[in-house]
Amino acid sequence: MKSSVLLALCGTLAMPVAAFAQAKDPVAEFYTKNNQIRLIVSSDAGGGYDGYARLLARHMGKHIPGNPTFVVQNMPGAGGLIAANFLYNAAPKDGTALGQVQRLVPFVQILGEPGAQFETAKFNWIGSLASEVEVCVSWNTAAVKTVEDLKKTELIVGGSGPNDTEAVPAILNNILGTKFKIISGYPSSTAVTLAVERGEVNGICSSYSSLSTRNAYWFKDKKINLLLQSATKKHRDLPNVPLALDLATNAEDKALLELNDARLSTGRPFVAPPGIPAERVKALRDAFMATVKDKDFLADAEKSKHEIEAVSGQDMQALLERVSKTPKALIDRLADAQKYKGPTITAKLETPKVEGAISEVKDEGRAIVLKLKDGKDFTAKISGSRTKLQIAGQKGDRGALKVGQACVVESPASGEEASVIDCK
Numbered sequence: 001m002k003s004s005v006l007l008a009l010c011g012t013l014a015m016p017v018a019a020f021a022q023a024k025d026p027v028a029e030f031y032t033k034n035n036q037i038r039l040i041v042s043s044d045a046g047g048g049y050d051g052y053a054r055l056l057a058r059h060m061g062k063h064i065p066g067n068p069t070f071v072v073q074n075m076p077g078a079g080g081l082i083a084a085n086f087l088y089n090a091a092p093k094d095g096t097a098l099g100q101v102q103r104l105v106p107f108v109q110i111l112g113e114p115g116a117q118f119e120t121a122k123f124n125w126i127g128s129l130a131s132e133v134e135v136c137v138s139w140n141t142a143a144v145k146t147v148e149d150l151k152k153t154e155l156i157v158g159g160s161g162p163n164d165t166e167a168v169p170a171i172l173n174n175i176l177g178t179k180f181k182i183i184s185g186y187p188s189s190t191a192v193t194l195a196v197e198r199g200e201v202n203g204i205c206s207s208y209s210s211l212s213t214r215n216a217y218w219f220k221d222k223k224i225n226l227l228l229q230s231a232t233k234k235h236r237d238l239p240n241v242p243l244a245l246d247l248a249t250n251a252e253d254k255a256l257l258e259l260n261d262a263r264l265s266t267g268r269p270f271v272a273p274p275g276i277p278a279e280r281v282k283a284l285r286d287a288f289m290a291t292v293k294d295k296d297f298l299a300d301a302e303k304s305k306h307e308i309e310a311v312s313g314q315d316m317q318a319l320l321e322r323v324s325k326t327p328k329a330l331i332d333r334l335a336d337a338q339k340y341k342g343p344t345i346t347a348k349l350e351t352p353k354v355e356g357a358i359s360e361v362k363d364e365g366r367a368i369v370l371k372l373k374d375g376k377d378f379t380a381k382i383s384g385s386r387t388k389l390q391i392a393g394q395k396g397d398r399g400a401l402k403v404g405q406a407c408v409v410e411s412p413a414s415g416e417e418a419s420v421i422d423c424k
Helices: 002-015 017-024 026-033 046-057 078-089 106-111 164-177 189-198 207-213 216-220 251-266 276-289 295-303 315-325 330-338
Strands: 037-043 069-074 097-100 124-128 134-140 155-158 181-183 201-209 226-229 267-273 355-361 369-372 377-381 388-391 406-410 422-423
Touching: 026 276, 037 046, 037 164, 046 069, 046 097, 046 295, 078 097, 078 106, 078 267, 106 181, 106 251, 106 315, 124 251, 124 276, 124 315, 124 330, 134 164, 134 207, 155 164, 155 189, 155 201, 164 181, 164 201, 164 226, 164 330, 189 201, 189 207, 201 207, 201 226, 207 216, 226 251, 251 315, 267 276, 276 315, 355 377, 369 406
Parallel strands: 037 069, 037 097, 155 181, 388 422
Antiparallel strands: 097 267, 124 267, 134 201, 134 226, 355 369, 355 406, 369 377, 406 422
């Protein structure tokens, strides 16, 4: 009897320390019992934010005690506010629901804009996979080749709505005295870059990570002039490109630019609802930072062309709590500075049509690849709400798309969202 007790005791003492610690870890115990985390993405499948979310979802679970799996759910609408409002008010507050929202979402409530049913500082910010830098560029044939030229000579740039393609040139005009002229109405930043190449406009303000990936040859072949960058600090690849903050001539203008550019520090933000136990929030933040150092994650990011410039959840939380205390007078001035004061000019666009047979259906019909008559491939993204899809003359469903179907696609460019797809 004594020997069996001793053997049992020895077996217990021989238990690996890590296994014993995990058995006593309340976070591991919770995620072992609740082994699925729903990741709410505030945009359609197939876009930039969705790509970053799915990249994180493939790797983060193994760094959370208990190793839960991730399930991605798209909840687009209202520029990310539908998902943010859901996370704050309706999602479970136990660590089984996380979200990724557009980088402007945290600032909607801070700036007093309509639609936010949340308080930004009360969210639990988990981290950001990118710290964005905006760049403004001109085509190599444009008269404007430097930021000094830009203060003297008008530069026509394309815009695709109330986003960085229009907000950045507007605020730079109003604070730094630049002379951007915005031609609005393009469906996407990709459409603007095509307009630049066609000579319809002479430049664009856009995310450096997106532009340098999608239009890498612009940089390699010196097709553009890098005029300036807008961010809280210079991008490591652009040490000699002027930073807008450094061009401010007084403290108030610099404070305005800092407030405006704070959103870029949270380029691809991940967030958890308020009210989650502190030890789970810490575990999620620690897992996030462990993931961005994971060699498999980094290899996956490189393969999928996702630039990683991580910001910790603690740094995001501190930034957003600080910005939330911005005086109303400064917020009011920023709101005015973000308005374009020039004439409203809208581009007259005809969406190009292409025709071919489907060679591949991606992500359950959220994108298709056409083999065109000239042998080239053309990729069209398909929105469940915005793309008009017809199959054999009837309203179609993405799930019914099949390899071999002949289709006519209306889309601004390969890789962009189609407005119309008509398949036989």
